[in-house]
Amino acid sequence: MKHPKQEQNPANSIPDQTEGAGGAGEGLIQPVGYTPKSQAQHTRYPFKTWQVALLAIAVCIAGVLWFLFTAKSVRLVFNPAVTEIEVSGGIALELGGVYLLREGDWQVHAELEGYYPVNEDFSVTGTRSQTHSFQFAPLPGRVTFTSKPDGAAVEIATDSGPKPLGLTPTAELLVEAGEQSIRMTRERYQPLIMDVEIQGRDQSQQVTAELLPNWADVALASQPAGAEIFVDGESTGSFTPASVEIMAGEHEIRIKAPGHKSHRQRILVAAMESIALPEVQLTQADGIIAIASSPRGAGVTLNGRFQGETPLELAVKSGTRYRLQAFKAGFAPQEQRVSVASGAEQSVRFDLRRLTGDLVVIADPPEAELFIDGKSRGKANQTVTLPTLSHRIEIKLDGYAGYDAEITPRNGLTQELKVRLLTREEARIAALKPEIKTPQGHELVLLRPRSFSSGASRREPGRRANETIRDVAMRRLFYIARHEVTNLQFRAFAAGHDSGKFEDRTLNDDDQPVVGISWEEAALYCNWLSKQNNLPPFYRTDLGKVVGIVPSATGYRLPTEAEWAWSIRQNGGDATRFPWGDSLPPPDRHGNYADRSASHLVGRVIFGYNDNHIVAAPVGTYPPNALGIYDLSGNVAEWVNDFYEIPSGEPVSDPLGPSSADYHVIRGSGWMNGTISDLRVSFRDYGSDGRKDLGFRIARFAEPS
Numbered sequence: 001m002k003h004p005k006q007e008q009n010p011a012n013s014i015p016d017q018t019e020g021a022g023g024a025g026e027g028l029i030q031p032v033g034y035t036p037k038s039q040a041q042h043t044r045y046p047f048k049t050w051q052v053a054l055l056a057i058a059v060c061i062a063g064v065l066w067f068l069f070t071a072k073s074v075r076l077v078f079n080p081a082v083t084e085i086e087v088s089g090g091i092a093l094e095l096g097g098v099y100l101l102r103e104g105d106w107q108v109h110a111e112l113e114g115y116y117p118v119n120e121d122f123s124v125t126g127t128r129s130q131t132h133s134f135q136f137a138p139l140p141g142r143v144t145f146t147s148k149p150d151g152a153a154v155e156i157a158t159d160s161g162p163k164p165l166g167l168t169p170t171a172e173l174l175v176e177a178g179e180q181s182i183r184m185t186r187e188r189y190q191p192l193i194m195d196v197e198i199q200g201r202d203q204s205q206q207v208t209a210e211l212l213p214n215w216a217d218v219a220l221a222s223q224p225a226g227a228e229i230f231v232d233g234e235s236t237g238s239f240t241p242a243s244v245e246i247m248a249g250e251h252e253i254r255i256k257a258p259g260h261k262s263h264r265q266r267i268l269v270a271a272m273e274s275i276a277l278p279e280v281q282l283t284q285a286d287g288i289i290a291i292a293s294s295p296r297g298a299g300v301t302l303n304g305r306f307q308g309e310t311p312l313e314l315a316v317k318s319g320t321r322y323r324l325q326a327f328k329a330g331f332a333p334q335e336q337r338v339s340v341a342s343g344a345e346q347s348v349r350f351d352l353r354r355l356t357g358d359l360v361v362i363a364d365p366p367e368a369e370l371f372i373d374g375k376s377r378g379k380a381n382q383t384v385t386l387p388t389l390s391h392r393i394e395i396k397l398d399g400y401a402g403y404d405a406e407i408t409p410r411n412g413l414t415q416e417l418k419v420r421l422l423t424r425e426e427a428r429i430a431a432l433k434p435e436i437k438t439p440q441g442h443e444l445v446l447l448r449p450r451s452f453s454s455g456a457s458r459r460e461p462g463r464r465a466n467e468t469i470r471d472v473a474m475r476r477l478f479y480i481a482r483h484e485v486t487n488l489q490f491r492a493f494a495a496g497h498d499s500g501k502f503e504d505r506t507l508n509d510d511d512q513p514v515v516g517i518s519w520e521e522a523a524l525y526c527n528w529l530s531k532q533n534n535l536p537p538f539y540r541t542d543l544g545k546v547v548g549i550v551p552s553a554t555g556y557r558l559p560t561e562a563e564w565a566w567s568i569r570q571n572g573g574d575a576t577r578f579p580w581g582d583s584l585p586p587p588d589r590h591g592n593y594a595d596r597s598a599s600h601l602v603g604r605v606i607f608g609y610n611d612n613h614i615v616a617a618p619v620g621t622y623p624p625n626a627l628g629i630y631d632l633s634g635n636v637a638e639w640v641n642d643f644y645e646i647p648s649g650e651p652v653s654d655p656l657g658p659s660s661a662d663y664h665v666i667r668g669s670g671w672m673n674g675t676i677s678d679l680r681v682s683f684r685d686y687g688s689d690g691r692k693d694l695g696f697r698i699a700r701f702a703e704p705s
Helices: 004-008 037-042 049-070 424-431 487-491 519-532 561-568
Strands: 072-079 085-088 093-095 098-101 104-110 118-124 129-135 141-148 153-158 161-167 173-175 178-185 192-198 204-210 215-220 228-231 234-239 242-247 249-256 263-269 287-294 299-302 305-309 312-316 322-327 334-338 344-351 356-364 369-372 375-379 382-387 391-396 403-407 414-420 435-437 443-447 452-454 470-473 478-481 539-542 545-549 637-643 664-667 684-687 699-701
Touching: 072 085, 072 118, 104 129, 118 129, 141 178, 178 204, 192 204, 215 249, 215 263, 228 242, 234 242, 242 249, 242 263, 287 322, 299 312, 305 312, 334 344, 356 391, 369 382, 375 382, 403 414, 443 561, 452 561, 470 561, 478 561, 519 539, 519 545, 561 637, 561 664
Parallel strands: 072 129, 141 204, 287 344, 356 414
Antiparallel strands: 072 098, 085 104, 093 098, 104 118, 141 173, 153 161, 153 178, 178 192, 215 242, 228 234, 228 249, 249 263, 287 312, 299 305, 299 322, 322 334, 356 382, 369 375, 369 391, 391 403, 435 443, 443 478, 452 470, 478 699, 539 545, 637 664, 664 684
16 A cells, blocks of 8 residues: 555655565665756846847947047048048048047058058047148159250259259159259350249159350451451461350450461450450561460560460561570479561470479378378378479378378479378367467467356345356357457457546546447457458348357357356356355455445445455456456456346256347446345346446357357
8 A cells, every 4th residue: 555645746755664564665765856956046047138139239339429429520631632541540430521539649541643642640639629631742743854955964953962864855754743943054055044843743744945055256357357266275267357156254366367466355255245346457577476385374475574375476576586485383494595587487385394392291190091182192101293383282081180281392302291190089179279369469268168057046145036047058168358358459440439437537548448338339349350360250240230140150259148157157166156255245356346445436335345446447457267367257247148038947058048139148247336236146137238337358169069
C-alpha cells in the first residue's frame, strides 16, 4: 500500500525509510533534478530589446548635442573661390558653406585649375565664430619673349640677381606669375627694362619689345675732301664728306688727309640725335710724324715739350731733326731722333721695355693665399716678379683677418714682405686703440661695458617717477670723450656762438664747456666732426634738420643714455646713489655743484661744501672718475642721444632709445644743482632747448654693428 503523500506529489517525493522492508525497492535513495533559485534568476535580462534601442538613440542624440554645443562655427574663405574642400583632423560638419569644428589643429586641402594646390594647417580657437582665409598661388605662365630686332639677351630680376633667359625669340619659358622686371640688351641698342605682368596659371603669353638704337648719325665734311675718318683711333672706312654711325657717349673724331695735319675733336653723342659737324679746314703740313707705341697710351714729347699720347700725329717742318721721347709708367723711356722730307710722312714706333722688380713674400700661416691686383697667385710664400707699378697685395686665409697693402716694386731690386695673419678676434682687438684723439683736440677713451641695472629703487630718497629699474645688456664697445665740448671746440663749427653770462659771471671762456645750445645743434656738431675726421655720420639730416640715426655708423654722436649711465657708475664700484658714494656732502672738491659760494645765484646749495667755482669751471678742473672721464658729475648737465620716455621694466640690449618723441634726455648734475634728487647718478631730466647749465660730450661706437 502506497503512502497518500506519494500519490499526491510523486515527482518530488522521497521514499520513507521508516517503512517496512517488505516493499519493492524500499530503502533506496533516488537522484532528482535541482536548479538553484539564484541561477534561474541570472539567466533573465532586465531590459527589453526596445529599451536598449531607445537608450542607444538617446546616447547618439546626446553625443550630437555635445558636438554641436562644443563645436565652433568656422568659415573657410579661398581666393579665388573654390567649391571642393577637404578638411581633416577630426569630425567636420559642413552646413551651407560653414564648418562646425572643435577647437584644435586642422588641415585643409583644396585644388583649383591653374593654381598650386592649397595644403595648409590652421587652428580653431575658442572664438565661437571665426574665419580662416587661404590664397591660391597661380602656377607659372608659359612665356615667349620676342624683340625687334631679334637676338636680344633677356634677363629676369630675381632675389639672387639677374637670371638669363636666352636670346630672342626665346622658346616657351616657365615664369612665375605676377609683376616681373625684364631686361633686354643687344649690341648697338639701348638696354630696355620693363615691368611685365605675367598672367601665370599655366597660360601661354608673349612679351614683345622694340629696342631703340644706341647710336646717332654724325655728318662730317672737310676741305680738302676725301679725308679718312677715325673714331677713337679706329678707322671707320669712310671718307669725307660722309655720315658715320657713332655710338652714344663721348668720342674722339680724327680726320686725316695725306699731306695735311690731322684734325682731332671730341664730341658727345646722344642716341638717335643726328649731328652735323662744321666743315673742317685741314692744314697742309710741311712734314708729318706718325707715332705709335706698344703698349698704346705712351706719353710723347717733341724736343722736350709734351705733345699727347700714342697713337699720335705731329705736323713738323721738313728738314729739321727732332728729338722724340716716349714714356709710360712701369716701362723704360725711349728716345728717337727723326727728320722729315718736305711733303713726306715719317712713321715712328716705340716698343717700350717693361720695368720689373722682385717681391719675396713670407707669410704665417704658410697655407695663406696670395692675391695680386685681385687675382690669386697661389700660396703666399713665393717670389714674384712685378712691373714697377703700384700693386695691391692681399694675403688671405679662412678664419683669419686678411692683409692688404699697396706696394710698388723697384726696377732691378728685390723687396721682402713678411706678414703674420691675425685671427679675426686678434685683429679686432688690435684695431681698437685704447685712446683716440681728434684733430680738434677731443680725447676719447675706449670702454668695454658690462651689463648693469639702470634706474633707482622706489625706496631711494629723492627718486623720481621716471627712474624705472631695468636690466641693460651692453655688448657694443664705444669711445667716450674725457671732457665736455668746450666753447673753443664748438666755435670751430659755429663761429658766432656765444655761451653768454649768468648774472655777471661769464660762461664764454674758451676752456669752459659750451652751453646754451639745443640737442639738435649738439647732434649737428657731431656730424660736422665726423666729416672732419672722414667718418660716416651717425645722424641722418634733411635740409639741415636731424631726421633719424644710422645705428651701424661709427661717426661721432652724443652718448646713449645707457652708455652715460654705465660710465657714471664706475667709480671703483657700482655706485647706485651718488657718484662718490652713498652720503652727502661730496668729498672735498669732488666736482662743481651748487656750493655755498653760489647761494646768491641759485635756490638750493649743498650745505658745507665749497668747490671754488660759482658757475661753470674749465673742463677737467676736478678729478676724473675711475675710467678717466671728467665732469660726468657736476659742472654742466649733458645732452644724451636718446629721445625721452619713461622706460618700462623690461630688459634691453644696447638701447638707443625710442625712435621719436617731443624731447631728449638730459643726464647729470651741474653747477646749479644742490638737491638730493639732482645729485644722484640715476637723475633724469628732459628738454629740447639750451640752458645755461647744459652742455654735451661726444662719443662713437668702436665698431660698426
